[in-house]
Amino acid sequence: MKMQLYFAPGACSFVPHVGLEIIKATTGQDFEPKLVKLHKDEHQKPEYLAINADAQVPSLLVDAKPLTQVLAICDWLDRSFPKAELMPTAAWAHAQALRQLAWMNNTAHPTFRRVMFPDRYAESEAARAEVHRMAVTQFRTCLERVQGWIETKPRYWLGDQVSFHDAYAFTLLRWGGYAGIDPKSLPAYLAYIERVVAAEPVKAAMARERIQLDTFNPA
Numbered sequence: 001m002k003m004q005l006y007f008a009p010g011a012c013s014f015v016p017h018v019g020l021e022i023i024k025a026t027t028g029q030d031f032e033p034k035l036v037k038l039h040k041d042e043h044q045k046p047e048y049l050a051i052n053a054d055a056q057v058p059s060l061l062v063d064a065k066p067l068t069q070v071l072a073i074c075d076w077l078d079r080s081f082p083k084a085e086l087m088p089t090a091a092w093a094h095a096q097a098l099r100q101l102a103w104m105n106n107t108a109h110p111t112f113r114r115v116m117f118p119d120r121y122a123e124s125e126a127a128r129a130e131v132h133r134m135a136v137t138q139f140r141t142c143l144e145r146v147q148g149w150i151e152t153k154p155r156y157w158l159g160d161q162v163s164f165h166d167a168y169a170f171t172l173l174r175w176g177g178y179a180g181i182d183p184k185s186l187p188a189y190l191a192y193i194e195r196v197v198a199a200e201p202v203k204a205a206m207a208r209e210r211i212q213l214d215t216f217n218p219a
């Protein structure tokens, strides 16, 4: 099987990227990383729109067939590579894990989109500034929610092995730095993410994307 992951450094594509690294380590199935330069609008080009009509990363090509949306890609990877143990198998535990992954994707993530792109939500400068200001506060609340979830975890989100959730939690905390949120102000979250970034699949994906955890720049 040929798998190609279209990703952008530090984007939500990091979530399936880590999943693919785990699959490679546990099953030997490799994948081809395909860098999409968002700053060069490569995601707006017709060739890419043919893969992902939303002009977003991630996209996964499986034997040349496209699959989009973080949750759908993660679900397909989990079902296709059960040996990688990416999600719990018991129905209730699986549903709870899916609930939290979905929340990161459909609540925390769009909140950050308003931080980054207020121009997509309002026309006047004043309205954009307000969208941004409110989104920063709301995004911090999202990060606090994640901190509440992981506070009691001895190691990683789902147990002893990193998975999609840890990759998303890393991504959100890293984005927090761009929103002006000091990761040190969320000490339990930061301590957990320091464990996450030490895990081999996460290290491999970070190295390929050339990203660091620390994006916070005190003004």
Ligand SMILES: N[C@@H](CCC(=O)N[C@@H](CS)C(=O)NCC(=O)O)C(=O)O
Pocket (backbone or CB within 6 Å): 011, 012, 013, 038, 043, 055, 056, 057, 058, 068, 069, 070, 071, 105
């Ligand atoms: N719901 C989509 C969200 C994807 C998304 O927001 N991707 C961002 C990067 S994190 C993107 O490609 N943004 C490009 C843009 O908005 O121009 C998914 O789960 O795949």
